[in-house]
Amino acid sequence: MALKEMIVQGATCKCNFGTTPDKLKVLTQSKYYLNDHEGKSKLAATHKDIGATFEKNTFGSCKKMNNNPCTAIVTAWSGYYDKVLYDPPKGYILTEDSKATCPVGGKDCITIMKSGQVAEPSKQNFKNADEELQSHILPVVNMKNFEKKEPYNHLKTD
Incomplete structure (x- = not known):
């Protein structure tokens, strides 16, 4: 199986x-x-x-x-x-x-x-995620800043 x-x-x-x-x-x-x-x-x-x-x-x-x-x-x-x-x-x-x-x-x-099953990621899944791989999959989210209130700060241009 x-x-x-x-x-x-x-x-x-x-x-x-x-x-x-x-x-x-x-x-x-x-x-x-x-x-x-x-x-x-x-x-x-x-x-x-x-x-x-x-x-x-x-x-x-x-x-x-x-x-x-x-x-x-x-x-x-x-x-x-x-x-x-x-x-x-x-x-x-x-x-x-x-x-x-x-x-x-x-x-x-x-x-x-x-199947009816739906993935429900937890905080621990994000902590364990490979930072480099995630940067390719989710380029707009900086995994270092994910737990902060503003995870998208690196996108701001002044």
Whole structure:
């Protein structure tokens, strides 16, 4: 599982036959969180998250149903990481490569666009950052002055 992101609540998914994406909702457990230090919003998604498990439960118009409204239902997941089991619900963690099956669209028609995880850098991350590398990535921020009230002072011209 080299460098694969694990999926959390809020992951953006799309169907090959739909017109709009929808966000995944974790309904099978409320105990395991990923990259969420307060444990409030990033529930880990598992292969047991089946049924009507999206926020809107629709991917817009469905090409398989003559462009009638989609009703998103997941019957199974494939491509999950079977080395991590969350109990309950006895579910294996989903990764960015996982795909879902819909009774209308067929096997693996629903894919994951974004994992739902968002980087939240801390002050310590900035303290540990390589100053020279950051000067190339963020040329307008002087990392030496970052903790000061005016980190952009070096840009002022008198």
